[in-house]
Amino acid sequence: MIYFDNAATSYPKPQSVINAVRNSMFLYGANPGRSGHAFSVKTAETVYETRELLDGFFDGYGSEFICFTVNCTHALNTAIKGILNKGDHVIISSLEHNSVTRPIHALKEKGFITYSVFSVCEDKEETLENFKNAFTRNTKLCVVTAVSNVFGNILPIKELSRVAHSMGAYFFVDGAQGAGVIPISMKNDGIDCLCIPGHKGLLGPMGTGALLHGNVDLKPLIQGGTGSSSFDLNQPENFPERLESGTLNVPGICGLKEGLKVVEKIGVDNIRKRENEICKEIFEGLKDIKKVKLYRDFYNEELYAPVLSFNIDGLHSEQVSAMLDRGGVAVRGGFHCSPLAHISMGTNDTGTVRISPSFRTTKKDINILLNLIRKIAIKEFI
Amino acid sequence: MIYFDNAATSYPKPQSVINAVRNSMFLYGANPGRSGHAFSVKTAETVYETRELLDGFFDGYGSEFICFTVNCTHALNTAIKGILNKGDHVIISSLEHNSVTRPIHALKEKGFITYSVFSVCEDKEETLENFKNAFTRNTKLCVVTAVSNVFGNILPIKELSRVAHSMGAYFFVDGAQGAGVIPISMKNDGIDCLCIPGHKGLLGPMGTGALLHGNVDLKPLIQGGTGSSSFDLNQPENFPERLESGTLNVPGICGLKEGLKVVEKIGVDNIRKRENEICKEIFEGLKDIKKVKLYRDFYNEELYAPVLSFNIDGLHSEQVSAMLDRGGVAVRGGFHCSPLAHISMGTNDTGTVRISPSFRTTKKDINILLNLIRKIAIKEFI
Numbered sequence: 001m002i003y004f005d006n007a008a009t010s011y012p013k014p015q016s017v018i019n020a021v022r023n024s025m026f027l028y029g030a031n032p033g034r035s036g037h038a039f040s041v042k043t044a045e046t047v048y049e050t051r052e053l054l055d056g057f058f059d060g061y062g063s064e065f066i067c068f069t070v071n072c073t074h075a076l077n078t079a080i081k082g083i084l085n086k087g088d089h090v091i092i093s094s095l096e097h098n099s100v101t102r103p104i105h106a107l108k109e110k111g112f113i114t115y116s117v118f119s120v121c122e123d124k125e126e127t128l129e130n131f132k133n134a135f136t137r138n139t140k141l142c143v144v145t146a147v148s149n150v151f152g153n154i155l156p157i158k159e160l161s162r163v164a165h166s167m168g169a170y171f172f173v174d175g176a177q178g179a180g181v182i183p184i185s186m187k188n189d190g191i192d193c194l195c196i197p198g199h200k201g202l203l204g205p206m207g208t209g210a211l212l213h214g215n216v217d218l219k220p221l222i223q224g225g226t227g228s229s230s231f232d233l234n235q236p237e238n239f240p241e242r243l244e245s246g247t248l249n250v251p252g253i254c255g256l257k258e259g260l261k262v263v264e265k266i267g268v269d270n271i272r273k274r275e276n277e278i279c280k281e282i283f284e285g286l287k288d289i290k291k292v293k294l295y296r297d298f299y300n301e302e303l304y305a306p307v308l309s310f311n312i313d314g315l316h317s318e319q320v321s322a323m324l325d326r327g328g329v330a331v332r333g334g335f336h337c338s339p340l341a342h343i344s345m346g347t348n349d350t351g352t353v354r355i356s357p358s359f360r361t362t363k364k365d366i367n368i369l370l371n372l373i374r375k376i377a378i379k380e381f382i
Numbered sequence: 383m384i385y386f387d388n389a390a391t392s393y394p395k396p397q398s399v400i401n402a403v404r405n406s407m408f409l410y411g412a413n414p415g416r417s418g419h420a421f422s423v424k425t426a427e428t429v430y431e432t433r434e435l436l437d438g439f440f441d442g443y444g445s446e447f448i449c450f451t452v453n454c455t456h457a458l459n460t461a462i463k464g465i466l467n468k469g470d471h472v473i474i475s476s477l478e479h480n481s482v483t484r485p486i487h488a489l490k491e492k493g494f495i496t497y498s499v500f501s502v503c504e505d506k507e508e509t510l511e512n513f514k515n516a517f518t519r520n521t522k523l524c525v526v527t528a529v530s531n532v533f534g535n536i537l538p539i540k541e542l543s544r545v546a547h548s549m550g551a552y553f554f555v556d557g558a559q560g561a562g563v564i565p566i567s568m569k570n571d572g573i574d575c576l577c578i579p580g581h582k583g584l585l586g587p588m589g590t591g592a593l594l595h596g597n598v599d600l601k602p603l604i605q606g607g608t609g610s611s612s613f614d615l616n617q618p619e620n621f622p623e624r625l626e627s628g629t630l631n632v633p634g635i636c637g638l639k640e641g642l643k644v645v646e647k648i649g650v651d652n653i654r655k656r657e658n659e660i661c662k663e664i665f666e667g668l669k670d671i672k673k674v675k676l677y678r679d680f681y682n683e684e685l686y687a688p689v690l691s692f693n694i695d696g697l698h699s700e701q702v703s704a705m706l707d708r709g710g711v712a713v714r715g716g717f718h719c720s721p722l723a724h725i726s727m728g729t730n731d732t733g734t735v736r737i738s739p740s741f742r743t744t745k746k747d748i749n750i751l752l753n754l755i756r757k758i759a760i761k762e763f764i
Contacts, residue, residue, distance in 0.1 A: 001419070001420065001421050003412075003421070005412060005413070005417050005419065005421075005422070008412065008413035008416045008417055008422070008629075009411070009412060009413040009629060011411040011412060011421075012407075012408070012411060013407050013411065017407070018404060018407045018408075021403060021404065021407065021633060022400060022403065022404040025394075025395050025399070025400045025403065025587060026394070026400075029391070029393040029394060029395065030385075030387060030390065030391060030393060030712065031387070031390035031391040031588065034390045034714065035387050035390055035703070035712065035713070035714035035715075036700060036703055036704055036707060036714075036715060036716075037383070037387065037703065037706075037707040037711075037712035037713070037714075038383065038707055038712070039383050039385070039387075039393075039712050040387070040390070040712070069452070070451070070452035070456070070589070070628070070630075070631055071627075071628035071629045071630075072628060072629075073604065073606035073607065073627045073628025073629075074452070074604060074627075074628060076606070077603075077604040077605065077606065077627075097606075097607055098605075098606055098607040098608075098612065098615075099606035099607050099627065099628060101615055102605035102606055102607075102615060102616070102617055102627070103604070103605040103606065105605075105615040105616065106602075106605045106616070106617065109616070197628075197629065199629060205407060205631075205632075205633050206413070206629050206630065206631060206632040206633060207452070207589050207629075207630065207631025207632065207633060207634050208631075209628075220488075221459075221603065221604075222455065222456060222459040222485070222603075223459065223480075223484035223485040223487075223488045224455035224458070224459065224479075224480055224481035224484055224485065224719075225455060225479055225480040225481050225484075225719030226480075226719070227719065230480065230716065230717035230718070230719050230720070230721055230733075231717060231721045231724075231730070232721075233480075233483055233484060233487040233721065234484070234487065234488070234491070235484055235488065245453075245455045245456075245459075245481065245484070246452070246453035246454060246455025246456060246481060246579075246591075247390075247391060247453045247454075247455075247579065247581060247588050247589075248452075248453075248588065248589065249452055249587075249588060249589025249590075249631060249634065250587075250588040250589065251403060251587050251588060251589060251633070251634070251637075252589050252631065252633070252634065255633075318418060321417070321418055321419065322418055324419075325418060325419040325420055329419075330412065330417065330419035330420070330421050330422070331417070331419070332416065332417035332418075332419075333417075333418060334418075334612065335612035335613060336612070337606075337607030337608070337609065337612050338612070339612055339613045339614075339615065342613075348613070351612075
């Protein structure tokens with residue numbers, strides 16, 4: 001199987017990640033922060049080291065302001081529901097994933113909040129203008145993805161956050177596709193809260209995610225045992241305990257730690273450069289295939305992260321992805337949980353076939369992919 | 383390190399669990415239910431098989447009514463907040479963990495619900511009487527732990543559920559300490575919703591938990607991408623998608639599957655029998671040590687699961703556990719996130735030292751533990 005589905009989860013995981021997960025079950029087998037014994041303390045230490053690494057990696061506000069979650073969706077729900085009060089207005093982009101859209105839509109359906117969607121355009125100034133026009137006097141929060149999971153657009157996070165803050169609103173970022181793929185600095189980019197998965201660009205195992213914030217007064221979504229202040233029936237106020245109840249995914253966190261180290265060692269800039277080269281090659285190859293519809297005129301590496309969507313005339317995206325699967329190539333067809341993105345690009349009938357390579361994708365992988373798509377387009381492979 | 387902290391997380395994990403977690407990162411490395419390719423389908427299959435195993439193990443209501451969570455606390459929050467409406471009344475036992483107490487207390491503090499605590503007594507009839515007396519005409523839900531995580535009391539789940547249902551209330555069970563330790567049948571025991579950790583009695587890795595229910599109309603606590611009905615801005619109504627958003631902890635679930643198989647192969651009854659023998663031996667040994675305070679007169683294996691709490695006169699439980707740690711024995715001192723249990727037993731000053739063996743605890747382990755406690759009690763070991 002040639003894997004072009006790294007936007008769903010990265011594969012293969014580095015050997016060091018796999019080893020760390022495995023070893024954690026011997027070495028850090030105890031529950032961190034729950035018992036005082038050496039084994040538990042050792043586990044707590046490795047969890048803490050992972051917080052420190054994450055904090056450094058995203059130029060965060062300190063390791064206490066990092067809470068581990070099972071995935072990015074859980075982090076986003078915690079952040080969004082943790083900050084909103086009745087009557088608040090929220091702004092989201094037209095490229096948001098259902099992990100942002102659905103919790104916000106659910107709050108709206110309950111009559112708790114209202115929200116607006118601003119259109120992301122090819123032209124940055126137009127995007128910023130649309131964003132500015134979406135504010136109301138009740139706008140408390142803006143939630144924006146760093147990178148579209150369907151079309152790869154990189155959003156102008158720094159400029160958007162400046163607008164949000166000037167309007168007195170919080171600026172939260174969905175880092176699902178951006179983390180480990182493009183450089184993100186919470187402080188420089190003006191991000192109040194960054195939600196990330198551990199298992200995509202950061203190369204950690206599935207079952208990991210985190211919420212990083214700048215001491216934002218988030219109400220907890222989940223309450224429970226924190227191994228601290230046991231006698232208080234209220235959730236502790238201090239971070240990260242306020243947002244971390246119950247036993248953490250220690251094996252996953254140990255794996256994430258190693259994934260982060262791999263990404264740091266190679267460098268996000270190098271990863272991005274390599275993935276851009278790969279994507280550009282695929283893009284140019286696809287452009288030459290008749291019947292293939294791409295949703296960009298040219299490959300601009302400043303504007304896009306390495307996620308490519310395409311379709312073949314007369315075929316549904318899921319038919320194409322099924323054919324590619326039969327040919328031994330894993331991509332994703334369909335809607336990718338992002339209805340707004342398809343509406344804005346007019347792909348709501350067919351969805352798109354999404355190609356998401358990694359920096360480890362080889363020339364040979366690319367050739368196999370392109371040859372197969374060529375054959376499908378001319379009906380030589382069904 | 384001799385490990386007597388299995389109530390926090392079981393250790394060591396079976397080799398098959400460790401192998402499954404490791405192999406899952408090669409074999410089931412794709413995101414289940416997100417893409418149609420063979421790799422993703424294979425991953426979805428193994429997740430489904432784990433649901434089936436859990437359903438069989440707990441005599442549940444079908445694998446679609448099982449939702450995976452990161453831990454038992456997350457499952458409890460999902461269940462509790464998923465069923466309650468404004469004005470509802472809730473009943474909990476005096477032995478609940480903060481994973482039950484805190485979410486319910488938080489809802490009360492918001493003015494959303496009210497709740498009562500009924501006392502669990504040595505005498506079952508008295509317990510049932512206390513339970514009955516706690517009902518009001520608004521009682522919608524009862525949440526009861528199967529086993530106290532501090533004193534090991536087994537609660538009369540079947541009788542309590544009968545009362546709850548006769549009063550028209552839902553009966554939810556916290557299986558944190560009971561799952562894999564005592565037999566639990568959702569159907570026979572009348573459990574509407576069972577929340578479990580995967581990493582304690584079921585021998586799976588940390589980072590796993592589940593909520594099993596009998597088609598209870600639970601509102602989702604978290605919304606997001608489910609890989610299904612992408613175009614609907616509302617969370618899908620069908621289970622398990624309604625309660626499962628974002629990427630699952632696939633390596634953890636693969637490990638849990640193997641943990642369940644180990645427990646099934648040995649048999650919960652055999653595990654319980656063995657753990658009871660071990661606990662009885664420790665209990666008898668402790669009884670003979672002057673200055674050791676146990677909180678039971680005799681070891682009754684019908685009434686208690688293998689969790690023993692004790693104290694040594696003149697020492698705080700955390701001092702004792704620190705001394706045991708220095709002697710190479712891992713136990714847990716303190717309050718174990720269960721304030722109500724300590725209030726009802728009068729241990730709110732010192733907490734307790736908790737010994738939680740497993741069926742793999744050896745005679746040698748027991749002797750080392752008892753010898754060390756003896757030395758601490760006579761101040762030969764500090």
